[in-house]
Amino acid sequence: MDALTLLKSRNSTSKLCAPGPDDAALAEIFSAASRAPDHGRLRPWRFLVVRGDALATLGDVFADAAKERDPDLSDADAQRYRQQPLRAPLILVVIACIQDHPKIPVIEQQLSAGCAAHGALLAAEALGYTGIWRTGINAFDQFVNRGLGLESNEEISGFLYMGTRDGQPKPLPILTQTDFMKDWR
Numbered sequence: 001m002d003a004l005t006l007l008k009s010r011n012s013t014s015k016l017c018a019p020g021p022d023d024a025a026l027a028e029i030f031s032a033a034s035r036a037p038d039h040g041r042l043r044p045w046r047f048l049v050v051r052g053d054a055l056a057t058l059g060d061v062f063a064d065a066a067k068e069r070d071p072d073l074s075d076a077d078a079q080r081y082r083q084q085p086l087r088a089p090l091i092l093v094v095i096a097c098i099q100d101h102p103k104i105p106v107i108e109q110q111l112s113a114g115c116a117a118h119g120a121l122l123a124a125e126a127l128g129y130t131g132i133w134r135t136g137i138n139a140f141d142q143f144v145n146r147g148l149g150l151e152s153n154e155e156i157s158g159f160l161y162m163g164t165r166d167g168q169p170k171p172l173p174i175l176t177q178t179d180f181m182k183d184w185r
């Protein structure tokens with residue numbers, strides 16, 4: 001697939017099955033992600049690969065975090081959190097590593113991490129896999145951050161659920177470009 005077709009047709013799905021990207025595919029995915037625009041070459045991002053038994057362990061972290069937020073959490077709700085990471089054969093946790101810099105503000109580093117996430121999703125799609133970028137409450141919870149071993153200057157940009165598309169792709173939205181662009185002056 002040529003680059004422009006890939007950019008125009010990337011299509012998330014929440015219905016993912018095995019196989020997920022293998023080590024060779026992950027190497028390509030990280031290579032693509034690492035071409036994210038990056039002011040000052042700070043490399044303000046890193047990734048955790050969650051697969052195999054680690055998916056269930058991540059589910060335990062999500063459930064424990066939910067119990068920390070709400071000690072009265074029902075068992076059914078705890079189980080719901082526990083199941084969340086099992087929706088894909090592999091998850092990439094995208095982490096923004098924020099550095100104190102005199103010229104490069106936090107937002108630029110967060111945007112760079114977001115571009116790295118987008119690069120990873122595009123590369124996965126180019127390799128015949130697909131995925132979906134999720135955040136939700138788990139991306140903004142200090143208990144989850146600690147469970148994943150984040151440092152105090154790090155934050156979760158997203159969980160990229162990745163695997164093989166299960167079913168047909170959803171229709172791509174048709175956007176009218178004049179709704180979101182115009183010539184200035």
Ligand SMILES: Cc1cc2nc3c(=O)[nH]c(=O)nc-3n(C[C@H](O)[C@H](O)[C@H](O)COP(=O)(O)O)c2cc1C
Pocket residue numbers: 010011012013132133134135136157158
């Ligand atoms: C930062 C960010 C966080 C997101 N979080 C979620 C999420 O928690 N749950 C979800 O269903 N979609 C989430 N999405 C949206 C999906 O990743 C996806 O963009 C959406 O389903 C539309 O599909 P498309 O990207 O193929 O158009 C998020 C997207 C972004 C950029």
